[in-house]
Structure formats: structure tokens, C-alpha cells
Amino acid sequence: MPIAVDTMGGDSPLLVQVEAAVRAVNDFGIEVVLVGAFEQIEETLKLHNYDSDKLRIVNSTETVEMNESPASALRQKKHSSIRVAVDLVKDGEAEAVVSAGNTGASMATAKFVLKSIEGIERPAIASIMPSVHRNHPFVLLDAGANTDCKPLYLFQFALMGDAYARTYLHLDNPRVALLNNGEEEGKGYVELKETYDLLKQSKLNFVGNIEGKAMFRDKVNVVVCDGFVGNIALKVAEGTFDFVSSILREEVNNSLLSKFGYLAMKGPFKALRQRADYSEVGGASLLGINGIVIICHGNSKVHTFRNAIKHAQECVDLELNDKIAGEVSENLEVINQAKILNGGE
Amino acid sequence: MPIAVDTMGGDSPLLVQVEAAVRAVNDFGIEVVLVGAFEQIEETLKLHNYDSDKLRIVNSTETVEMNESPASALRQKKHSSIRVAVDLVKDGEAEAVVSAGNTGASMATAKFVLKSIEGIERPAIASIMPSVHRNHPFVLLDAGANTDCKPLYLFQFALMGDAYARTYLHLDNPRVALLNNGEEEGKGYVELKETYDLLKQSKLNFVGNIEGKAMFRDKVNVVVCDGFVGNIALKVAEGTFDFVSSILREEVNNSLLSKFGYLAMKGPFKALRQRADYSEVGGASLLGINGIVIICHGNSKVHTFRNAIKHAQECVDLELNDKIAGEVSENLEVINQAKILNGGE
DSSP states (O other): EEEEEEEEEEESTTTHHHHHHHHHHHHHOOEEEEEEOOOHHHHHHHTTOOOOGEEEEEOOOOOOOSOOHHHHHHHHHHHHHHHHHHHHTTSSOOSSEEOSSOOOHHHOOOOOOOOHHHTTTOOEEEEOOOOSSTOOOEEOOOSOOOOOOOOOHHHHHHHHHHHHHHTTTTTOOOOOEOSSSSSSTSSSOOOHHHHHHHHHSSSSSSEEEEEETGEEEEESSSSEEEEHHHHHHHHHHHHHHHHHHHHHHHHHTTTTHHHHHHHTHHHHHHHHHHHSSSTTTOOOEEEEEEEEEOOOOOOOOHHHHHHHHHHHHHHHHHHHHHHHHHHHHHHHHHHHHHHHHOOOO | EEEEEEOSSSTTTTHHHHHHHHHHHHHHHOOEEEEEOHHHHHHTTHHHHHHHEEEEEEEEEEETTTTTTTTHHHHTTTBBBBHHHHHHHHTOHHHHHHEOOOOOHHHHHHHHHOOOTTTOSEEEEEEEEESSSSSSOOEEEESSSSSOOOHHHHHHHHHHHHHHHHHHTTOOOOEEEEOOSSSTTTSSSHHHHHHHHHHHHSSSEEEEEEOOGGEEEEEEEEEEEEHHHHHHHHHHHHHHHHHHHHHHHHHHHHHHHHHHHHHTTTTHHHHHHHSSTTTTTOEEEEETBBSSEEETTOOOOOHHHHHHHHHHHHHHTTTTHHHHHHHHHHHHHHHHHHHHHHHHH
């Protein structure tokens, strides 16, 4: 079954998405449905060669703007590209959605139309993050979907992160940790302490709290936090990276020797950028939905967006959602306890 | 009046602190009281030349261990070096305390003995952070003192951060921002939205929300957050910095050319480390206490610890605490409103 690609949104709507889809078809043999303005897509496709059995177009007549509120997009734009793409999954005509459009609207639409996996209260965005070990990335979730999180939700994030690490990262027994302001048990605010207790009782390989500094050191495979903290962590990491680049560029100009050194280090700097950024993964997964949903940065280039389509196909092939459902059933006792703790949600 | 220096704690207790104190006396003419084991300090001082009018010793008989709980330290060690140092401030024999000891114990002792400045509910740790502009650092607070924060506390952090930026950073009208998961008004959890409203009504130059990525870009002077988020932000920034260093070191070894480039870039890398780290500031301020309290990293070297003593003296000379008290009176109306919001604390 094909992957539905929302061709709207992002910095270069249509052009990037269509070329990326063509490359996903040609490079990996993935089947794709392009969703958007039919004629424009058809026009753009003329520039490319591809196996036409694997690529079709489904028309949509509206577009969710990047600054539009998710609620209004959901209510008022039932023919938007993201809505039509998600509907394809609901109707069993596609297995996954990939979008670089308005993230809030994509999440809201997926949650509303496809609903959560049974036993999951709140879907979460999982971001694949680099560690100092070239081949050992880790999963951070929630990277921004839920600002306020009860222990029940955080516990479910841990289950989903574990399933993601077992399938997508091919790990046998992922080390799961809670992002906290200290390693000792009892750290953090009350919801974190309660989540810690739930995780200790679970079937997960819970290794305790981890600090923001240590998480890049290849010590854990899954880092759990609420979406507010996840957003701060990701953005501070990006900001620090930009800070370092900016200072080095400035300081290099102070001497000819260091200008030369900078050129001679082109290789390592390029490798650093590749190892730090998301382009090989292509996008973040919205986990916990009945269907695979991959959210891409608005500034994604063709290579990145193509990889996001591949990422979606892999999650389908690896039966990620069955794994999540399995983790929920294995930990039902702890989930029920968390529900009592939360006043019976 | 002198600065009280806790000679215990840190990675090299006594040696670092005593030498740093001698240098603060010799380099800046600051008066210092060294607090700790009298005979050991006396012995160590024999290695140095200094103006003995400006340096005296006060004996203490106990030491708070680095892993001791703040509550037990406070209850059971009334003759610890930190307690004796703080008592000196209380008794009007010193104006400030500098310590590289157990941070939690130092904070708890200072709060318990010296009490908060009138109108400040919760003291906060203010950290001076670098921006991309060499001469424009910014203040981030709370960097870790308070895990849970009501809008009232966050608002008071903003007042203290503003006073700190006006005095210590010599700014006329600091731009104050709230660390949040988006720039738009209405972002974040409910306490942040309420804090946003309080800040809008205040006499501060409130510029709105700032994201974790943008705060390093020399856009704002004071960044307000709760101590949990502050801890995560600082640690993630450190972790990202370490990540970058570690990857570059690894990648450089892949070719002779880049090894040479690395050597040729020694200058810029050194400048980057200097601009990124805290050693010129020497330590973080615990703001909101009746007395100046500077908290140093446990791994502080002599240069850093000396600068922390200078930092303390500057805060005294700049009458930082009068400025904080002034900001409280100027914004009493908003504070009272916040108290009603919080159920009358």
C-alpha cells in the first residue's frame, strides 16, 4: 500500500515534495500518492522520469497555511492536502502520511481523523537524536506535541519510545531514561517522581534519570520528557550548535593561519554537520496514531524529504504500531495504576 | 567589609580557594575572610605573599560533603564552613559569601540564615550566558534553585534578573523575555501564560517569549524560566558543546590535512572555549537573599574562583540588592495581583 505525501507546506511547496517522491520511487521502489493541486503536480511530474505504476496523484483543493491555527484548519479546511492525505490512510488507501506543512495542523488532523492507538492517551513526537557514537542515535520524546503531561502520558511515551527503538533502531533491549535535573531517584517535580515509580515497575529496561548533558554520550537509547521540555532541549541544542558555528566563523577571520586551518578542516566540519542533523532520518514520527505519520521540518530539502518517505515505509514494514500495541498490553497493570493516580482518566 | 570565602568543597578544597583568595587580594585589593580549618589554611597561606591586613581566617570545624542532603547539612552541621561563612554575613562581619561546595546546602543555608529580600518569595540562581556577540552576555534565571514555579515566583525572577542586568551587566533598559516553546503570546503551560500577562503589566522592558534556539543570538538580556527548565537548558547546551568537540576530535583523525587544520585553528578553538565558558564570571549568583551569595562549580580552578570573589565584590559595590528591592517596590501592584492569582501566598 502506498505512502501519502502532502505536497503543500514547507519552504518550497510542491517542488521539493514531488521531486522527493520521485526519488523515493526510483531509489527505493516505494509506492507514493501525491496529494495536492492535481494539475500543478502533473505539470511538475513532467520534469521527471519514474515508474508510473508506483506514483499517482490525488487532488486536494485547499491548503493549510504555515501560521494557521490547527483548530481552524481542522474545522474549516476539509479539503486541504493534509486532510485528504490523512483520509487516505483512514480509508485504507495509504498506510502512512508524510508532511512538511503546518506541524500543529498535521498533528491535530491525524489525531482527529485516525484516533490514537488503543491504550495511548496522547500521541507524541519522537525525534531521532545523534550521540557521540556514529551508529548509536537515541530517541527523544515528546519533542513538542504535548505541553502538559501527566505521569500516565509520560509512561506511555516511554512505551512508544521503546517500541520505536526496538523496531526503527533495531535494538533488542533499549535503555529507557527520564530526562531530569539530576540522576538520583527523587529528582524533579512531582509528575516526574511518579513517572519514575511507574517506569520502575514496568517491563521496560528503565535505567533511571538522565541529565541534559549526559544524553548525548551514548548512555541511553530512549529519553522521555514532556513536550515543553523536549522543545526546549531540541532548540537549545540547535542554538548551541549555531552559536559554536558562528563564533568559529568569526574567530577564524582573525588570522591567515586559522583561515587556512578552517579550509583544511572542511572534511571534519562537514562530517559534524551530517552527524548532527536530521536529514538522514528525514523527519520526526508522530507516535501513537492509528497510522504512520512523519512530520518534516518546513525547510526540508529533497534529500531529507525523500528520506522521510523512506522512514515512513520502514515504520510500516517494521509494524511499529503493532509493537506499540504490544507494549501497551504487556504493561497494562502499570497503565491502570497510572490511571488511578491521575484520577481515573 | 570583606567577602567570606568557604574554603571547603570543590575538587581541590582549600588549595584552590586559598590561592584564589590571595590573588583576589593581590590583584584587586579585595578584603577576604577565609573560612575553614584554621591551621590548614594558615599552613597553605605560608606558600603565598599577600597584604595580611586584607586577609584573615575564621575557623570552622565541620565540612558539608558534596553528596550530603541540604536539609541534613543545615540541621546537623552548624559549624560547617558554609554555615560559618553565611553567619559572618548575618552578623555584619562580611558582605558576601563565595562557595564551591555542595550547591544545595549553600542555597539552603543562605536562605535559612539570611532570609529572602522582602517581597521575594524564592531566591533564584542567575547564570551569565554567552551570546554570539562577544560583549553581550545575557542572564538566565532560574538556573536550578526552584523546580516548581508559580507565576509569582517567575515574575520575581524577572525583576531580579532585570536588576542584575542593570547593575552587573551595566544595561540601561534590559530586554526581558520568557523562555517558551514558541514566540507567540499564549504559548506554553498555564503558569507561563499567566507570567506573560504579569510581565506585560510590569514596568519591565518585557519583549515577550523567546525560544531556546534564539536566546544565544543577542536578542535579549534576561531570560526567565523555572529552575527545572533552566537546568535542562544549561545542561543541554553543555552537552551539545561536548558533542561538537568530541565529534570534531574524532573526525580530525581521519586525514593528515585536517589534523594540520586542527592545529592551525588552535586560536579560534581556544577563543570559542573562552567565550563559551563561565570562568571570567567565576560563578552564578543566588539572587534574592539578604546578602550576596556566589555559587561556583565544584571543578572551578584558581582563576575562576578568583573571578567569583571579584564578582561578589562587584555585586556589593553595585548595590545589587538595593536595586532588587527597588524593583520590587516599583512593581508592587503586579506582585499583589500575582499573589491573588496564586491564592494569596
